[in-house]
Structure formats: structure tokens, C-alpha cells
Amino acid sequence: MYIKDTIAAISTAIGEGGIGIIRVSGPESIQIVNNIFKSIKAKDLADVDSYSAHYGHIVDTSGQVIDEVITLVMKSPKTYTTEDIVEINCHGGMVALRKVLDLILQQGARLADPGEFTKRAFLNGRIDLAQAEAIIDLIRSQTETGLKVAVNQLEGGLSNKVKDIRQDLIKLLAHLEATIDFPEDEIEEFNSEELDGRIDGIIERVEGLLKTSQRGKILKEGIETAIIGRPNVGKSSLLNSLVREKRAIVTEVPGTTRDIIEEVINIDGIPVKIIDTAGIRETEDVVERIGVEKSEEFLNRADLVLLVLDGHQGITSEDQKLMEAIKDKDGVIIVNKLDLDSKLDFNKIEDILPGRPIVKTAAIENKGIDKLENVISTLVLDGEVKNEDQTLITNMRHKNALDRAHQTLLDVKNTFKMNLPNDFITIDLRAALEAVGEITGDTIGEDIIDQIFADFCLGK
Numbered sequence: 001m002y003i004k005d006t007i008a009a010i011s012t013a014i015g016e017g018g019i020g021i022i023r024v025s026g027p028e029s030i031q032i033v034n035n036i037f038k039s040i041k042a043k044d045l046a047d048v049d050s051y052s053a054h055y056g057h058i059v060d061t062s063g064q065v066i067d068e069v070i071t072l073v074m075k076s077p078k079t080y081t082t083e084d085i086v087e088i089n090c091h092g093g094m095v096a097l098r099k100v101l102d103l104i105l106q107q108g109a110r111l112a113d114p115g116e117f118t119k120r121a122f123l124n125g126r127i128d129l130a131q132a133e134a135i136i137d138l139i140r141s142q143t144e145t146g147l148k149v150a151v152n153q154l155e156g157g158l159s160n161k162v163k164d165i166r167q168d169l170i171k172l173l174a175h176l177e178a179t180i181d182f183p184e185d186e187i188e189e190f191n192s193e194e195l196d197g198r199i200d201g202i203i204e205r206v207e208g209l210l211k212t213s214q215r216g217k218i219l220k221e222g223i224e225t226a227i228i229g230r231p232n233v234g235k236s237s238l239l240n241s242l243v244r245e246k247r248a249i250v251t252e253v254p255g256t257t258r259d260i261i262e263e264v265i266n267i268d269g270i271p272v273k274i275i276d277t278a279g280i281r282e283t284e285d286v287v288e289r290i291g292v293e294k295s296e297e298f299l300n301r302a303d304l305v306l307l308v309l310d311g312h313q314g315i316t317s318e319d320q321k322l323m324e325a326i327k328d329k330d331g332v333i334i335v336n337k338l339d340l341d342s343k344l345d346f347n348k349i350e351d352i353l354p355g356r357p358i359v360k361t362a363a364i365e366n367k368g369i370d371k372l373e374n375v376i377s378t379l380v381l382d383g384e385v386k387n388e389d390q391t392l393i394t395n396m397r398h399k400n401a402l403d404r405a406h407q408t409l410l411d412v413k414n415t416f417k418m419n420l421p422n423d424f425i426t427i428d429l430r431a432a433l434e435a436v437g438e439i440t441g442d443t444i445g446e447d448i449i450d451q452i453f454a455d456f457c458l459g460k
């Protein structure tokens with residue numbers, strides 16, 4: 001695929017921060033910037049070394065100086081996109097950045113689509129699709145663990161595993177097809193055991209990857225958590241206590257009611273997202289005032305429920321209703337206020353929610369919070385052992401492809417058992433090969449590629 005146009009975009013947050021970077025990539029990028037960049041030393045950017053920086057000014061066609069800048073010249077093929085790239089480091093202001101970008105567009109560059117630089121890195125073969133996807137994950141990671149997983153994927157952790165699986169499938173196919181195409185050559189056919197063994201080996205590796213997908217999804221996306229309970233049981237103290245110890249990031253939840261924000265707590269690398277109201281920082285008891293009806297709303301969308309009971313008061317009918325409501329949910333019962341004498345009948349909890357983890361806390365004094373975090377971590381990751389080499393399936397697209405490959409390989413085993421001709425087997429093996437190849441983008445439609453990169457930010 002030969003790309004001939006030159007694209008440009010502002011690659012930093014506009015109007016924020018002290019420096020703003022404009023990135024230009026493509027065959028005309030050096031020429032285009034040369035036309036508007038004046039260095040005191042009258043340098044021609046076409047002649048400078050790759051990865052060299054140059055001080056000067058951006059000047060418009062009338063000779064008016066727009067900004068004082070540093071340009072960074074990177075020459076094909078060792079660049080992010082593999083094309084010639086020039087980056088202009090401007091003073092961060094919005095007006096100057098836009099003006100410089102306009103000048104570049106006037107010189108014949110086209111405004112880049114979101115993700116288009118990375119898309120070019122993919123189309124030009126520097127990275128594969130899984131690595132490109134890792135770049136979005138890296139930018140959006142919410143915890144250090146999430147970041148590590150994304151970096152591993154960017155460095156080819158997943159791609160290499162997928163490539164190995166593909167290689168083995170190709171070898172198997174080549175052999176089977178040779179026996180179909182040239183039966184007279186008497187190519188040694190695999191005996192049934194050998195073929196079965198090889199397929200089992202591949203299935204095992206596909207399953208190994210699939211097994212990581214739950215943990216991968218959780219580490220990347222986090223879990224929506226609802227803290228529910230009657231008024232005054234200590235929900236807000238509990239939230240404050242968790243946030244005080246483990247705050248990861250605070251994000252605004254788009255499209256939700258005004259004032260709703262999300263507190264993200266980092267528990268063992270899991271982004272635990274707790275819906276919070278902005279007012280919580282002003283008054284301690286906003287969560288308390290939300291009451292039971294609101295709790296139910298949060299409950300519906302939550303992956304995990306923390307039901308808070310007042311250990312000092314005993315179980316009320318309202319508590320019972322809430323316990324009934326979370327029967328089908330993952331959840332932890334928190335018996336709070338244990339600084340006071342407990343009057344709570346634990347058997348009643350066991351009756352309604354048998355086997356449910358119960359943690360005793362005194363949230364105001366931060367007591368029991370560590371224990372709660374351990375219980376959440378174990379519950380959410382299902383006691384799964386931590387994967388030391390951090391290749392995890394974090395992406396639904398990858399999981400779907402592996403699921404399809406897995407199913408097809410099981411079909412191969414069946415076909416084989418039924419003693420059907422090799423053609424039947426090769427058809428399925430090809431399907432598996434194609435499914436696995438979607439992960440790295442070796443076998444994938446343009447529409448899906450476009451869709452993936454459209455999700456990137458501008459200038460990436």
C-alpha cells in the first residue's frame with residue numbers, strides 16, 4: 001500500500017500545557033515545513049540529520065512571524081509512521097497552534113483523521129494491528145498494571161504468541177495440502193496420533209490465551225462498583241476511606257447526569273470504579289441521602305456490589321430487601337461501625353446470601369479496609385494466579401477471534417475422528433488461520449481497520 005499524501009495534526013491537548021506539537025507525516029512533510037520555517041542559520045531541513053532539532057520561526061506568506069519554534073526532523077524509514085516526519089514544537093497557545101496548522105494545510109498537507117499516524121505505522125508495516133491497539137490502551141490505561149499490559153502488547157508480546165500459533169497452523173496446512181495436491185509423491189501422511197497431537201498443542205495455546213481474557217478485560221476496563229445500603233450505615237465513610245488509600249484517577253462520566261463523577265480506586269491493579277456524586281467532597285452525607293431507590297439504579301449497572309450494613313443496628317427489613325436484590329450479583333457484605341458493639345445476626349446474612357464474603361469494617365477509622373481490598377481482589381480475579389509474563393487478552397476483538405479459532409480447531413479434531421478426507425480438515429484449518437490472523441491484522445477487512453483507528457484521538 002503506497003501512501004502519497006502528507007497529513008498534519010495538532011498532537012497535544014489544545015490550549016493546555018506550555019508546549020504544543022504539530023506533527024506532519026508524508027513524502028512532502030519536509031518540503032512543506034521548509035516553506036514556512038525560517039531558521040537563523042538558514043538551514044534547509046532537507047539536508048539536516050534525522051532526529052535533529054532546529055530552532056527558528058514559523059513565518060506566513062506575507063513574512064509575518066507566527067511563532068517561535070523548535071522543529072524536529074525524522075527521516076523515513078526509521079520514524080513512527082515510517083514516513084518523513086517533521087514535528088513543530090510551538091508555544092502552547094491555541095491561536096498560534098491553529099495558525100501554524102492552517103499554514104501547513106495551505107502548503108498542501110491534509111488534516112489527519114483520528115489515529116491516522118498510527119494507522120500509517122500499521123499500513124506501512126512497522127507495527128501490526130494488536131500493537132496499534134496497544135497504543136490506545138497505553139494512553140487510556142488507568143493503573144500501572146494496565147499500563148504494563150499495554151506496553152507488553154506494544155512490544156509484541158501478544159503478536160509473537162499469535163505468530164507462533166499461525167506458523168504451526170501453516171506448517172500443518174502445508175503438509176496436509178501437499179498430500180492432497182501430490183498424492184503420487186507419497187508424502188508421508190501424519191498418522192492420526194501425530195496430527196491429533198499437533199492440533200492439541202495448538203488448541204492448548206489458544207486456550208492459554210483465552211484463559212487470560214477475563215483478567216485482561218478487568219485490568220483494562222475495570223469494574224463498575226456500587227456501594228449500596230440504607231441511609232446512615234456509613235457508605236460515604238467507606239467510599240472516603242477507600243479513596244483516601246487507593247485513589248487512581250477521577251474521571252467525568254460522559255452522558256450521565258450532571259455532577260456525576262467516577263472515582264477510580266486501584267486495588268491490586270484493578271481499576272475499581274465507584275460512581276460518586278460531585279457533592280461528596282462538599283458534604284459527607286450526599287451518598288447517604290441518595291437512599292434506597294438510587295441504590296437500586298446503581299445496582300443494575302454494577303459488576304460488583306458492596307452492600308453496607310450497620311453492625312450496630314441489626315438487620316432491618318430494608319437491609320433484607322437489599323440482600324435479596326443482590327442475590328444474582330457478585331458482591332461483598334460490609335458490616336460497618338464495628339467500633340461500636342455488634343448487634344447483627346450474621347446467621348441471617350448467611351440464610352439469604354449463603355457463602356457470601358463478609359468483611360467487618362470501621363470505615364471512619366479506616367479499619368478493615370485492607371481486608372476488604374483483599375476480598376474484592378480475590379473475588380474479582382476469581383482467585384486466578386497472577387500471570388507473571390504479562391501477555392493478557394484485553395480486547396474483545398481478540399477474544400472473539402480466538403474463540404472462533406478455538407471452535408474451528410475442535411471441529412478439526414471431530415472431522416479427523418470421523419475419518420473424513422484431508423480437504424475437510426484443511427478448510428477448517430484455513431478458517432482457524434484466518435481467525436487468528438485477524439488479531440495481528442494479517443487477515444482483516446479495511447472496514448474493521450478503519451473502525452479501529454477511528455477510535456483513536458486526533459494527532460495520534
Ligand SMILES: Nc1nc2c(c(=O)[nH]1)N(C=O)[C@@H](CNc1ccc(C(=O)N[C@@H](CCC(=O)O)C(=O)O)cc1)CN2
Pocket residue numbers: 077078079080087126460
Ligand atoms: N515527539 C514525539 N514523541 C513521541 C512520539 C512521537 O511520535 N513524537 N511517539 C509517538 O506517538 C511516541 C514514541 N514512539 C515512537 C515509536 C517509533 C519510532 C521510530 O522511529 N521507530 C524506528 C526506530 C527509530 C530509531 O531507532 O532510529 C523504527 O522502529 O524503525 C519513534 C517514536 C512517544 N513520544
